[in-house]
Amino acid sequence: MNLLLSEDQVQIVDTLKHFLCEEAPVARFRPPAPQIGNQDHRLLPRLAELGFLGIAIPEESGGIGLSSAEEMVVYREFGRHLLSPAIIGSMLGARVAAAAGDAALLHDLLSGKARVGLGNPRGSAGIGPHCHGEFHLIESIDAPWVLCCNEQGAALLRRSDFTAIEQVHPMDHSLSLERAKLESIRPAAWVSMEQDAIYTRALVLIGAFAVGLAEATRDMAVEYAKIREQFGKPIGSFQAIKHMCADMAIRAESALCQAAVASLTLSDHDPGAGFHGTACKLVSIDAALKNASQNIQVHGAVGFTSEADAHLYLKRAHVMDQLWGDTRFQRERMLHAPFAG
Amino acid sequence: MDLQFSREDRVFREEARDWLNSNSPIERRPHAGQTMREFDLAWQKRQYEGGWAGVSWQKEYGGLGLSLTRQLIWHEEYARADAPDNHLCFVALNHAGPTIMARGSEVQKQEHLQKILSGQTIWCQGFSEPNAGSDLGSLKTSARIDGDHLVVNGSKIWTSHGHLSDWQELLVRTDPQAPKHKGISWVICDMKSPGITLRPIEIMTSPNQVHFVQCFYDDVRIPLANVVGAVNDGWNVAMSTLGFERGTAQIRDMIRYAFLLEKMIGKAQQRLGADCPLSKDEIGARLAQLRADMAAARAMTYMVVSRAQAGISGSESSLMRAMVGETQQRARRLALDILGPYALENPEDDDWVYYYLRSFSITIAAGTAQIQRNIIGERVLGLPR
Numbered sequence: 001m002n003l004l005l006s007e008d009q010v011q012i013v014d015t016l017k018h019f020l021c022e023e024a025p026v027a028r029f030r031p032p033a034p035q036i037g038n039q040d041h042r043l044l045p046r047l048a049e050l051g052f053l054g055i056a057i058p059e060e061s062g063g064i065g066l067s068s069a070e071e072m073v074v075y076r077e078f079g080r081h082l083l084s085p086a087i088i089g090s091m092l093g094a095r096v097a098a099a100a101g102d103a104a105l106l107h108d109l110l111s112g113k114a115r116v117g118l119g120n121p122r123g124s125a126g127i128g129p130h131c132h133g134e135f136h137l138i139e140s141i142d143a144p145w146v147l148c149c150n151e152q153g154a155a156l157l158r159r160s161d162f163t164a165i166e167q168v169h170p171m172d173h174s175l176s177l178e179r180a181k182l183e184s185i186r187p188a189a190w191v192s193m194e195q196d197a198i199y200t201r202a203l204v205l206i207g208a209f210a211v212g213l214a215e216a217t218r219d220m221a222v223e224y225a226k227i228r229e230q231f232g233k234p235i236g237s238f239q240a241i242k243h244m245c246a247d248m249a250i251r252a253e254s255a256l257c258q259a260a261v262a263s264l265t266l267s268d269h270d271p272g273a274g275f276h277g278t279a280c281k282l283v284s285i286d287a288a289l290k291n292a293s294q295n296i297q298v299h300g301a302v303g304f305t306s307e308a309d310a311h312l313y314l315k316r317a318h319v320m321d322q323l324w325g326d327t328r329f330q331r332e333r334m335l336h337a338p339f340a341g
Numbered sequence: 342m343d344l345q346f347s348r349e350d351r352v353f354r355e356e357a358r359d360w361l362n363s364n365s366p367i368e369r370r371p372h373a374g375q376t377m378r379e380f381d382l383a384w385q386k387r388q389y390e391g392g393w394a395g396v397s398w399q400k401e402y403g404g405l406g407l408s409l410t411r412q413l414i415w416h417e418e419y420a421r422a423d424a425p426d427n428h429l430c431f432v433a434l435n436h437a438g439p440t441i442m443a444r445g446s447e448v449q450k451q452e453h454l455q456k457i458l459s460g461q462t463i464w465c466q467g468f469s470e471p472n473a474g475s476d477l478g479s480l481k482t483s484a485r486i487d488g489d490h491l492v493v494n495g496s497k498i499w500t501s502h503g504h505l506s507d508w509q510e511l512l513v514r515t516d517p518q519a520p521k522h523k524g525i526s527w528v529i530c531d532m533k534s535p536g537i538t539l540r541p542i543e544i545m546t547s548p549n550q551v552h553f554v555q556c557f558y559d560d561v562r563i564p565l566a567n568v569v570g571a572v573n574d575g576w577n578v579a580m581s582t583l584g585f586e587r588g589t590a591q592i593r594d595m596i597r598y599a600f601l602l603e604k605m606i607g608k609a610q611q612r613l614g615a616d617c618p619l620s621k622d623e624i625g626a627r628l629a630q631l632r633a634d635m636a637a638a639r640a641m642t643y644m645v646v647s648r649a650q651a652g653i654s655g656s657e658s659s660l661m662r663a664m665v666g667e668t669q670q671r672a673r674r675l676a677l678d679i680l681g682p683y684a685l686e687n688p689e690d691d692d693w694v695y696y697y698l699r700s701f702s703i704t705i706a707a708g709t710a711q712i713q714r715n716i717i718g719e720r721v722l723g724l725p726r
Contacts, residue, residue: 246713
């Protein structure tokens with residue numbers, strides 16, 4: 001038992017960190033960035049070359065064949081850099097294509113050639129051999145594919161399967177958002193939860209992304225508290241601020257530890273994976289939302305502006321909360337999950 | 342990263358489980374008084390005779406000298422077997438014993454270590470004073486050297502189980518001129534010494550519940566040979582073992598609480614009835630979030646062990662302590678809300694109300710939640726003092 005990263009894992013993280021610092025600095029969202037959306041899809045072919053898109057896809061399917069633990073630490077970095085969550089669509093979409101035996105699609109997804117947006121149910125929706133219901137499409141405007149996922153399984157749909165597509169103004173303006181409907185459509189590929197526990201994996205990856213958000217906001221608040229002076233002292237010397245930063249550190253650490261345990265139970269095919277995956281999403285979303293709020297508070301008035309990056313993390317934390325089952329929904333699942341002691 | 346245990350570790354787990362299942366006391370642990378003392382000593386003695394005492398103690402002092410992983414497994418199995426915590430032995434096993442092992446003389450080791458391990462002596466802690474709580478370094482209880490003795494005057498407070506103890510690990514000021522952390526000594530004090538008087542202090546759980554005492558020292562003579570480490574080096578001696586309180590033992594608590602939470606879910610379902618499903622009630626939402634947060638708190642104990650194994654343990658363990666303490670406190674409060682009107686009853690044979698009241702100490706004892714946050718802010722995050 002050891003929750004620390006191995007040397008190989010540290011190396012993977014360092015490579016990715018270096019790449020994202022160069023290619024996806026958080027400053028990319030500052031003016032004159034486009035008003036809505038982002039250009040992160042341009043990074044997909046290069047992330048594919050570096051082996052990140054297929055990191056947890058088995059080698060025989062063209063992936064790197066590492067475990068969900070490596071995938072988890074990768075998503076933590078994605079979160080830190082506010083990478084477009086469309087990457088979840090590409091990476092989990094590749095799992096669906098692999099399980100469904102669609103080699104051409106799998107290749108397009110693993111190489112970063114085909115873009116996949118995310119379909120998130122608004123109200124009741126059915127995902128299975130036949131899909132229906134009302135959805136939000138996230139980051140899907142120029143994507144030919146849409147990934148939808150719930151407790152029954154995961155489905156890859158064509159964007160053209162959706163009707164009544166209507167662009168709406170997003171809360172998180174770094175991501176595009178549309179409303180759309182599905183009327184009893186057979187998805188291009190469908191994988192049930194029994195075949196591959198993609199939903200549990202999604203919870204761990206969304207959770208890991210949220211860990212990155214919680215850590216980034218903690219670091220931002222701490223750095224600011226060290227340099228911002230009032231009453232002749234750095235504000236971080238005041239307990240009101242210091243303790244807020246400490247709370248942010250406690251939440252980020254608890255979320256990271258739970259994400260580590262959840263990813264390991266998943267890769268071990270442990271029956272507790274469902275319990276720990278749900279706990280992972282709950283704990284890390286709570287940490288991401290609270291840390292993002294407190295980061296704004298520590299920054300004071302500048303935290304309330306669009307010049308500081310603080311608001312981006314808050315908005316993204318809400319997106320990750322809503323994606324494939326919000327806190328209210330996950331709590332209900334948590335209450336009924338078989339106890340993993 | 343991995344969650345797997347080696348084959349040898351799994352064998353050890355089986356043995357620990359078997360032994361605990363057939364040897365752990367079944368009768369209820371008394372909450373107070375001499376009967377509690379006898380209960381705790383007897384259970385410690387049984388562990389000693391069974392060859393399971395002192396999992397973390399080095400072999401040369403009679404312990405099992407086990408790796409951190411084995412300690413973790415022992416605590417997990419201890420909690421799973423629902424074995425009672427012998428709290429009265431806590432200071433001896435986790436503070437006084439390890440301190441004597443690390444810094445004591447041969448004579449001190451001979452005299453005390455085996456008696457602690459075999460359940461013959463109870464120790465208490467004499468650190469806090471009426472005016473030195475969070476600011477422990479400003480303690481004032483004085484000790485003047487007189488020949489081959491120290492003469493102690495002053496007062497200690499919040500001494501848990503002081504009235505049931507044989508020995509005390511006592512911090513005294515031996516050099517009033519030195520800077521505050523430099524003039525302190527760590528002394529072994531016989532609680533039966535002439536000149537010690539104890540004032541019992543009732544705690545908020547229920548009338549007549551004496552958990553700790555205030556100790557008054559009136560020209561108490563303690564042999565100089567009872568100083569552990571050097572005279573005036575007591576702060577360092579004390580700091581050398583404070584980490585023991587933050588180690589693997591927390592895992593035991595977290596597992597206990599995880600089981601408690603399962604009982605709480607059952608009780609809440611029973612109380613709300615089939616007409617009002619728990620998942621639609623705010624209690625259900627709180628139970629669910631707590632279940633998740635407790636899983637995370639336990640994961641944090643795994644991280645602390647992982648760091649310690651890699652030799653990089655430090656102030657980061659305060660993150661875990663803060664989380665563990667607060668989830669436990671939340672659980673106790675939630676248990677009360679599940680009881681509804683029955684929360685007003687505090688029966689002898691049920692623990693929920695008693696432990697709710699007791700839970701207020703969790704964020705005060707052994708460094709308040711606020712001191713923890715100062716440590717996190719300054720030592721983990723590098724914020725200015």
